[in-house]
Amino acid sequence: MACRIAAPDSVFLFVGANQRPIKTQKFAGQCSTGFNGFAWDPLLRQGTKQNKFLVHSRKSRTVQAVAVPAVSSAADGAEYRKQLAESYGFRQIGEDLPDDVTLKQVIDTLPKEVFEIDDAKAWKSVLTSAASYALGLLMISKAPWFLLPFAWAWTGTAVTGFFVIGHDCAHKSFSKNKLVEDIVGTLAFLPLIYPYEPWRFKHDRHHAKTNMLVEDTAWLPVDKEEFDSSPLLRKAIIYGYGPFRPWMSIAHWWLAHFSLKKFRPNEVQRVKISLACVFAFMGIGWPLIIYKAGVVGWIKYWLMPWLGYHFWMSTFTMVHHTAPHIPFKPSEEWNAAQAQLNGTVHCDYPRWIEILCHNINVHIPHHISSRIPSYNLPAAHRSIQENWGKYLNEATWNWRLMRTIMTVCHVYDKEQNYVPFDQLAPEDSQPVAFLKRVMPDYA
Incomplete structure (x- = not known):
């Protein structure tokens, strides 16, 4: 009705x-x-x-309202x-994709050239990230204290580019040589203290189970039973999914990637190699930074850019898959085409961010097929717009979009998708009320 x-x-x-x-x-x-x-x-x-x-x-x-049936x-x-x-805060909310459309049908409409790996473009992305990261470190070394936040923002964005390169390697879209991909992916992740193989295994499940309730490994809605389980945990969840949400990927990094118990037996050996590389980097790199620049230097040159990276890691991921109208569905109701095409958001960021982060926010084609290299994502997206444009969710980054995610998209509900914290526990939701007061509401 x-x-x-x-x-x-x-x-x-x-x-x-x-x-x-x-x-x-x-x-x-x-x-x-x-x-x-x-x-x-x-x-x-x-x-x-x-x-x-x-x-x-x-x-x-109060005004009088009249309910008038409408066709x-x-x-x-x-x-x-x-x-x-x-x-x-969206530019477009797409129509629901019909149930009979399959993911293969969508993939088949893409031009074959968007799947082609170009070694020159791949290594150009490595050069871009290395140069922009080196420039960021130079800026940190030369900047007066009041300009340091700008230097940290640049450097954190630049090091996010390393993550995207490793991300391509994990999806086998960086090089035709798989050994080269494993080496480059491992090295690209080291400045981030991210173990490459554990992340790859978890991330593959995210692509296989995108927006599947429970099974997805990224940004799930809060479970109502967990939310109600204890007052202390409820408070932690409200802060984590509220004001601390732009850095929640730190918790995911720590909890999901360093325990061997979280991986299948056939994955454990590769996980151990990645963890050894990460601990070696920490054991050698961190003492060298402290030896040369002291603990303050470690904070300036590594910790602050790392926090900048996690800001992007968190915000990119939640924008890609979190909106009041995008459902998470149990496995028996899940549809791959709907989840990847309808359930993924394209978001335009300022051009310098897209360059440093290698088009990671051109995200719908990446979920249609993770084998598309990052430098071909814009061409793939244009093709998807031509063939499936009315089904796409698209935005240009704005404050209202972030405000919606951080103050509305909280606890899972089958019919409503999300219930905000302040509807379920208003007495504990001061952090959400604070965000509503201070976050701008303009698109």
């Missing part, structure tokens, strides 16, 4: 069984029989169940998605 709720100066549209409000204005109303009163927050509450439009608002003005149409759907996209 679809209905329109009309007010003197506003029109609201709700569509389908999981009807969602679109207008982002504070509003309170009374509807005819079968509808409950509701109030409006500046950032819309996603996925409100039918007949349950109860949302708290500090200052609401669902393609035009209504397009307008709904347009207004929803504006509310969330």
Whole structure:
């Protein structure tokens, strides 16, 4: 069922069984029989169940609203998605991909040349990252204290490029020589203290199970039972998925990659080699930095750029797969094409970030096929736009997008996708309230 709720100066549209409000204005109303009163927050509450439009608002003005049945149409759907996209900070929210479309059908529409490995372009990316990282270290050494944050931001972004190179190696899209890929991938990850093989094994599962509830290895919604299990854990989760979310990949790095028990028996030997390389780098590299520049130098030259890298690692990953309208589904309901095409977000960042990070945010084609090298992702994305454009979720980075993710996309709910912390535990959700006060709300 679809209905329109009309007010003197506003029109609201709700569509389908999981009807969602679109207008982002504070509003309170009374509807005819079968509808409950509701109030409006500046950032819309996603996925409100039918007949349950109860949302708290500090200052609401009451007007009379009339529920008018509306006939669902393609035009209504397009307008709904347009207004929803504006509310969330998206450029476009795509239509649902039909159930009968397969991932192979999508892959078959891509030009063959986007899968071709070009050694010159691959090694050019290595040169770009090495040069930009060296420049960043030089900037740190020369910058006065008040310019150090800019030098750290540049260097952290540059070292993220090393991660993307290792990422291509892990997906076998860097070189036709697999030994070269393993060596380059291991070396590229060393400045990040990331063990290459453990990360590769975990990341392969992310691609195989993208947006699959429980099985995905990246940015899952919070489990309701875990959230309710203890007050202390609840508080930690609220901080972790709230104000600390741009650095939550540090927890993932530590918890997921250093325990042999987390890997299959046939993976353990390669995991041990990667861990030995990482510990050797720490045991040799860190003492050398401290010997030459002291503990303060270790903080300046390694720790701060490393935190910059984790900022990008966290924010890139959550933007790629986290939005109020993108569902995580149990394995029995999961559809590969829908998860990879509909469930992955393309986000445009400033050009210098894309250059230093080798197109990692041109992410939809990467999830359609991880064998596409990073330098071919823009061409692949243009092809996908031509053939499947109406199904794509696309954004240009903006504050409203980040605000939506950090203040709305929290606890899993089958019908609503996400329930915000401050709806479930308002007394513990001061960190979320703080983010709502201080984060800009503009796209």
